[in-house]
Amino acid sequence: MIQKVLLAEPRGFCAGVEMAIKALTWMVQTFEAPVYCFHEIVHNRDVVRSFEDAGVVFVDSMENVPVGAAVMLSAHGSAPDVVADAGDRAAVLVDAVCPLVTKVHHEVRRMADKGFDIIYVGHEGHDEAVGTIAEAPQAITLIDPENGLGDYQPDNPGRVALVSQTTLGLFEFEGVLDAAAERFPELWTARKSDLCYATTNRQRAIQELAGRSDVVLVVGSENSSNTQALVRVAKAGGAKAYRIDGPGAIDQTWLEGAEVVGLTAGASAPDQLVFQVVEALEPVNGVEVVQVTQEGEYFPLPPDLRRLLAALQAAVEGGLTAQRPGLEGRLENDRSWKADEALALLSTEADQALNPLRPRL
Numbered sequence: 001m002i003q004k005v006l007l008a009e010p011r012g013f014c015a016g017v018e019m020a021i022k023a024l025t026w027m028v029q030t031f032e033a034p035v036y037c038f039h040e041i042v043h044n045r046d047v048v049r050s051f052e053d054a055g056v057v058f059v060d061s062m063e064n065v066p067v068g069a070a071v072m073l074s075a076h077g078s079a080p081d082v083v084a085d086a087g088d089r090a091a092v093l094v095d096a097v098c099p100l101v102t103k104v105h106h107e108v109r110r111m112a113d114k115g116f117d118i119i120y121v122g123h124e125g126h127d128e129a130v131g132t133i134a135e136a137p138q139a140i141t142l143i144d145p146e147n148g149l150g151d152y153q154p155d156n157p158g159r160v161a162l163v164s165q166t167t168l169g170l171f172e173f174e175g176v177l178d179a180a181a182e183r184f185p186e187l188w189t190a191r192k193s194d195l196c197y198a199t200t201n202r203q204r205a206i207q208e209l210a211g212r213s214d215v216v217l218v219v220g221s222e223n224s225s226n227t228q229a230l231v232r233v234a235k236a237g238g239a240k241a242y243r244i245d246g247p248g249a250i251d252q253t254w255l256e257g258a259e260v261v262g263l264t265a266g267a268s269a270p271d272q273l274v275f276q277v278v279e280a281l282e283p284v285n286g287v288e289v290v291q292v293t294q295e296g297e298y299f300p301l302p303p304d305l306r307r308l309l310a311a312l313q314a315a316v317e318g319g320l321t322a323q324r325p326g327l328e329g330r331l332e333n334d335r336s337w338k339a340d341e342a343l344a345l346l347s348t349e350a351d352q353a354l355n356p357l358r359p360r361l
């Protein structure tokens with residue numbers, strides 16, 4: 001019988017995932033279905049399914065997006081040719097890339113322009129790795145942390161840079177970093193590592209739990225890199241650790257003889273799933289939150305989306321609604337709406353700006 005659940009804090013949604021989910025929600029609310037999204041908006045099965053139910057079509061190639069569609073690019077960051085292709089096809093394009101991934105894209109471009117050979121520590125085929133490598137494929141060598149540096153040979157050992165995927169396991173990243181620094185004493189790296197704050201904080205929290213738990217459960221999807229890293233970090237801390245999609249995925253044999261269960265969630269897993277897992281575990285003595293730090297990070301919505309929504313808001317407030325509840329709107333009546341009326345509306349708007357108390361048309 002489970003006596004207690006140790007609940008990691010921080011866990012679950014990071015600022016990048018918060019931003020991306022809210023951005024796609026705005027797109028769904030603003031445009032008629034289907035809205036197209038290049039790659040899963042975040043790597044979580046439940047989140048993706050919710051958006052599919054709301055009319056989002058996820059694609060892995062821009063060829064599957066019809067010209068004139070509303071398109072969003074995922075939080076993992078997209079290759080430059082994908083962004084360009086999307087810009088050509090989409091009537092409206094919003095890039096929901098996390099700013100911390102954008103920072104790594106900038107580093108890659110800058111160091112490649114300076115003629116550096118770049119070691120990219122990451123997982124082959126992961127959406128984030130694919131998008132980042134595409135910034136300068138001629139200069140980058142992908143090093144999987146599991147394989148290590150191996151016999152990597154740059155053209156010029158005095159001009160080597162090391163960057164990484166944002167969601168790796170801390171100890172794995174450091175293994176490659178230490179080996180590279182020893183082999184190339186003039187190695188360039190970002191002042192702070194490319195591992196993002198959310199990755200680092202969630203891993204610190206699970207390190208704290210691992211030693212106190214008989215079993216650790218990590219809620220998150222199989223293709224979520226930071227979720228998989230949390231499982232590896234918990235195992236490295238000596239715990240039996242398992243990834244689960246949700247409460248239905250718990251194998252009861254894992255819990256045999258266990259009294260204390262550590263629980264956390266990857267950066268793209270909704271907290272609702274975590275609470276469902278707690279319910280399923282039915283801990284006799286309840287839940288103890290194990291907090292290692294407080295997170296206050298917030299990433300604003302993508303600038304393109306903010307501009308679009310601000311324009312729509314202005315149109316609505318200016319009386320340019322396409323439809324009003326129970327009434328026809330100006331868009332449908334465009335044939336009968338005269339240019340004189342449009343100009344009159346503009347002058348009313350100008351008056352309104354000078355005298356906000358004047359009633360609108």
Ligand code: SF4
Nearest residue numbers: 014016098166196267
């Ligand atoms: S895990 Fe880190 S890099 Fe990825 S979306 Fe969240 S904050 Fe951004």
